[in-house]
Amino acid sequence: MISLTGVSHSFGGVHALDGIDLEVGEHEFVAVIGRSGCGKSTLLRLVAGLLTAARGRILVAGSPVTRPRRDVSVMFQRPALLPWRTVLANVLLPTEIFGLGDQRDRAHELLELAGLGGFEKRLPHELSGGMQQRVSLCRSLIQSPRVMLMDEPFSALDAITRTELSEELQRVQLARPRAVVFVTHSIDEAVLLADRIVVLSPRPGRIHRIVDVGLPRPRALGQVELDEVSRELRGLLVTA
Numbered sequence: 001m002i003s004l005t006g007v008s009h010s011f012g013g014v015h016a017l018d019g020i021d022l023e024v025g026e027h028e029f030v031a032v033i034g035r036s037g038c039g040k041s042t043l044l045r046l047v048a049g050l051l052t053a054a055r056g057r058i059l060v061a062g063s064p065v066t067r068p069r070r071d072v073s074v075m076f077q078r079p080a081l082l083p084w085r086t087v088l089a090n091v092l093l094p095t096e097i098f099g100l101g102d103q104r105d106r107a108h109e110l111l112e113l114a115g116l117g118g119f120e121k122r123l124p125h126e127l128s129g130g131m132q133q134r135v136s137l138c139r140s141l142i143q144s145p146r147v148m149l150m151d152e153p154f155s156a157l158d159a160i161t162r163t164e165l166s167e168e169l170q171r172v173q174l175a176r177p178r179a180v181v182f183v184t185h186s187i188d189e190a191v192l193l194a195d196r197i198v199v200l201s202p203r204p205g206r207i208h209r210i211v212d213v214g215l216p217r218p219r220a221l222g223q224v225e226l227d228e229v230s231r232e233l234r235g236l237l238v239t240a
């Protein structure tokens with residue numbers, strides 16, 4: 001579903017990414033980890049069409065990425081909700097941008113599933129950070145993306161909410177698998193969620209190793225088998 005071939009990118013003199021080759025399957029959840037500044041967000045922004053690669057080729061569903069597209073959703077560390085719009089109107093935003101017709105029923109359904117039933121008319125500032133990020137997840141899902149790009153989506157949340165949202169994302173992915181690229185600093189979160197984990201080396205980011213998690217789902221944080229993979233990844237980050 002996503003294909004990167006020889007992708008490199010620089011910002012002025014800063015060489016951020018170098019020679020990235022990566023394929024992500026239609027239903028595959030790929031996490032990307034690596035030290036701060038190794039180019040994880042850059043990689044995501046290139047696939048999202050928010051940046052244009054200096055070198056290499058990026059395809060989504062067989063066509064080159066030139067701009068943000070309807071079948072690709074992006075979620076950032078901050079929920080980036082429009083403060084003057086209600087919860088419902090925020091969720092509906094992509095349907096207006098991409099002209100997807102009336103999706104109110106679907107928006108209500110998604111909010112209900114996310115535990116936000118009854119909050120449709122609230123404004124973002126009336127919600128906790130975790131609730132806002134749930135709204136952001138609903139906003140991603142309403143465009144029925146084939147590809148979900150997530151840049152540290154839970155890192156600004158407290159530990160308990162973060163765990164809840166990771167588990168919620170696992171459920172979403174189990175119910176309807178998509179191609180996901182998920183950038184995180186949390187090794188445990190990566191092991192909980194991902195089919196494969198890409199370990200990037202420090203700048204310029206190159207693929208140091210790709211680890212196949214290969215554990216059955218659903219998975220739970222704290223499971224012994226997950227800890228073993230986490231340990232392996234910690235070792236890889238040191239040698240990257």
Ligand SMILES: Nc1ncnc2c1ncn2[C@@H]1O[C@H](COP(=O)(O)OP(=O)(O)OP(=O)(O)O)[C@@H](O)[C@H]1O
Nearest residue numbers: 011014016034035036037038039040041042043203
């Ligand atoms: N818009 C920009 N202009 C100039 N340099 C940039 C820009 N965006 C990123 N960089 C540089 O490119 C490199 C990679 O940045 P990027 O944000 O992709 O790293 P990251 O791995 O996501 O970091 P972190 O884990 O800290 O979020 C960094 O050295 C950064 O300073």
